[in-house]
Amino acid sequence: MAQTEKLILASGSPRRVELLAQAGIEAARLMPMDIDETPKRSEHPRSLARRLSTGKAQAALAAIKGDPAHAGSYILAADTVVSVGRRILPKTEMVDEASSALHLLSGRSHRVFTGVCLITPDRTVRQKVIDTKVRFKRLSTTDIENYLASGQWRGKAGGYAIQGIAGSFVVKLVGSYTNVVGLPLYETLTLLSGEGFDVHAGWADA
Numbered sequence: 001m002a003q004t005e006k007l008i009l010a011s012g013s014p015r016r017v018e019l020l021a022q023a024g025i026e027a028a029r030l031m032p033m034d035i036d037e038t039p040k041r042s043e044h045p046r047s048l049a050r051r052l053s054t055g056k057a058q059a060a061l062a063a064i065k066g067d068p069a070h071a072g073s074y075i076l077a078a079d080t081v082v083s084v085g086r087r088i089l090p091k092t093e094m095v096d097e098a099s100s101a102l103h104l105l106s107g108r109s110h111r112v113f114t115g116v117c118l119i120t121p122d123r124t125v126r127q128k129v130i131d132t133k134v135r136f137k138r139l140s141t142t143d144i145e146n147y148l149a150s151g152q153w154r155g156k157a158g159g160y161a162i163q164g165i166a167g168s169f170v171v172k173l174v175g176s177y178t179n180v181v182g183l184p185l186y187e188t189l190t191l192l193s194g195e196g197f198d199v200h201a202g203w204a205d206a
């Protein structure tokens with residue numbers, strides 16, 4: 001893919017790389033940023049997604065500071081948060097966390113917030129949070145047990161991945177599907193093109 005401007009994706013998420021590639025954009029460099037993702041006391045999920053996406057982008061900016069190879073680069077970062085009401089669900093690493101999350105999501109609507117942060121070559125910081133509403137069917141004990149055995153919940157916000165088996169749990173979705181997977185493509189490309197990034201440069205080779 002031919003890309004004129006350089007894009008640093010401050011992420012270690014293969015989903016985000018794939019989503020960008022789907023939209024014909026290839027990151028010149030991947031920089032996974034290990035920041036503290038613990039929510040603050042009574043922090044709103046939207047505020048958490050905003051704070052963490054900005055934190056990842058700022059951490060990447062600090063890491064490339066003074067490196068002339070990255071002087072003209074754009075930096076993009078995102079963070080996805082799943083919530084039921086104001087309750088923030090964890091990014092599940094343990095099976096019991098995933099089990100609790102799935103019991104909570106069963107037969108209900110929840111929201112998925114993805115914060116997107118773009119730092120431009122002149123170091124302007126642009127930020128958006130996109131919100132998608134998702135309704136799950138009522139999950140049976142067998143659904144939950146077998147989903148837990150699949151391992152597809154591991155490392156995912158809210159204990160599920162819509163792009164896998166859990167896509168079959170979704171009764172209704174209002175908003176952006178790619179936002180749930182981890183990077184809202186329409187809004188991200190709008191942000192990039194609004195800041196002078198040529199989003200079409202790689203389309204012929206995508």
Ligand SMILES: Cc1cn([C@H]2C[C@H](O)[C@@H](COP(=O)(O)OP(=O)(O)OP(=O)(O)O)O2)c(=O)[nH]c1=O
Nearest residue numbers: 011012013079080156157160161162180181182
């Ligand atoms: C709800 C949902 C989340 N997810 C993923 C997207 C994110 O990778 C992850 C949420 O964790 P994040 O902290 O947003 O991202 P991450 O730690 O995986 O990657 P990064 O290096 O960019 O910080 O959950 C799905 O893949 N599918 C889904 O349906």
